[in-house]
Amino acid sequence: MADFGADSDLEAFRAEARAWLEENCPKSVRGQPGLAMVIMESGQLDGDLLSWKQRMGEKGWGVPTWPKQYGGGGLSQKEARVLQQEMAAIGAINPLNAGMGITMVGPTILDYGTEEQKQKHLPPIARGDIRWCLGLSEPNAGSDLASLQTKCEDAGDHWKINGQKIWTSGAQWSQWCGCLVRTDTKAKKHEGISFVLLPMAQPGIEARPIALIAGASPFCETFFTDAVAEKSDMLGPLNGGWTVIKRLLQHERASQTGAPSGARVTPLQDVAKKYLGVDEEGRLPDGDLRTRMTRHLMDAKAHRLTLARVAAESKGNAGPSNAASVLKNAATDIAQTRAELTLEIMGAQGLGWEGEGFTGGEIEAVRGWLSGKAMSIYGGSFEIQNNIVSKRILGLPDTTNSA
Template structure:
């Protein structure tokens, strides 16, 4: 791996390498179709072109460009990864594995806390997109107060036995593995006695029940564990010290949710172009509605400010081992930008932004409605906006903790 001090010449040489590889390996039929990347992670069939692209980028290691090469990653520096991202955007390419929790949450956490055996067992398969992961955190009585979780884990000598329930388990019905928090010591204080386990989902002791959402999709599940089994080598980190591991995973999750692209991810067409098409232009070629022009300009400034702050935070995090508490700031910022964009999109489309089905609406119009509805969840998943504000106030601003009773 090259060091962080790569010269401009070295970066331009890598840019040429990345451009040539993308031209030779990215299927042109997929240009600008980043939305397809989530289809397999949502249980759907994928096109032959997408399957080929997943295979090629997985074998190259560029789906996880900065992960170590010995575990199937690309071994790139952050600067090289940024160049790769720029070159992918230039040709309309996208990371087809970007939506998986293996890449965004579980993989980075295993790299942080895993044994060598765990890294070599799980990381290469995650890097190649060969396995799907879900995360078992929230429970019916342990949502924002996650440390109150009650899913029981007993040491049976040669394995662990798990009984309990998780809720809002994204993609559990399609997952091969689950990274989950369980209580291994009921006599300890609630933040103690918690462990993090890697659990095989393909066993009779695990049942998933999808939860239907207002947007029409069912990515979330209730997940029930009845005498489910976890192997001893599935313990990630130390026994009864899983709260530390669990918090680190949440940092990685929030860091992955800072792109402000909203549901579906990928590059999005400028809202100004959409407004000119639906609202029309005046005699000077400007968007006809002056109030809408002002609000679009304000949104564009917020979006660009977020992007620049994200780049700065990413550069600063290199010396901090990756995700930091700054992810809480950016997670809330990304939520505000994405939700504002969704609201503006429906306003611009007018009555064409109110459809649910039927030939009177284009695929983009129908997706805009569903994206707007699903985007409301951004305020909650990965830790609610209020939880992020508490983290920001205590761990970044150093304000007193007013959330604990005396």
């Protein structure tokens, strides 16, 4: 590939990206943002969707800014934005953006991993060959994650892990797990924690899916009984896992602040015109709905502009800052508000769960509305994000014991 580092060459890269996407992205997977959920909630892909994933993995464009030596595309941030724009133009999604490998585990390995760990784990993530889950929350350690009790002991030539995790997204489909464990039971609770990487296909690990109201079961209870991790697969220093997990959660919150890469979403005003029609002046007939939609669209535009500003301000920084907590809450509010407005606009057609009386888009909207309720809980609850903002951005006094 030519060197497109200079701004003047971005249009040349745009032309290259556009031509490659046109040739390699199957038309059957374009213009279907619902496929992002299919990928997230499926253990196996097939047909054109599988071909698309394989082509993006071989190109390295599923992780466009990762270094080429680790399977990435080696693109600059500007080139990556151009690629995203061209994907959005044809309605193409990133088919590798499933599980936790690309959004969280991979970036954290780039931050803290040894060269051996990077060479071992990053290329399979970049190709989409390996799916990851994260063992973080426990039945008695949710918002206060540092209270976790899953125990990791030195067994000589390996680590031995015993305990239980909950809400482990995609554990039933994943080949690897990044797990937060207690390696020192006598140290202060934040200081006796480590982060280990371990394969899921072993007798000592059992994943049990948890049924959710939206119909899918992406979350699991995960049980560890003398599970084994190699000594070389501890990420970061022994008892230094709290620093690692804080960094990983920053990556998670940063990944939750915008729409999926390449997603083409029908403008809400177009949805409203389709279901409600317009008056003689071309306006939606319900003035109150117009007001609430306008407020929502202004919030969404402000969020997109803020994302662009934060990205520009972060140039040269090591990675996402505490601003990710602000953006995560804003993105959650915008997504949930859009879902509520969409169902209101659809009226009786916004009640569909299944059956011939509803279109696929209507059923998807209903299930998306239900699953979207969890957005203000997972990835750090709305309240936890507000605590982070108050302490680390506004400088208000810390009145809690949780991190």
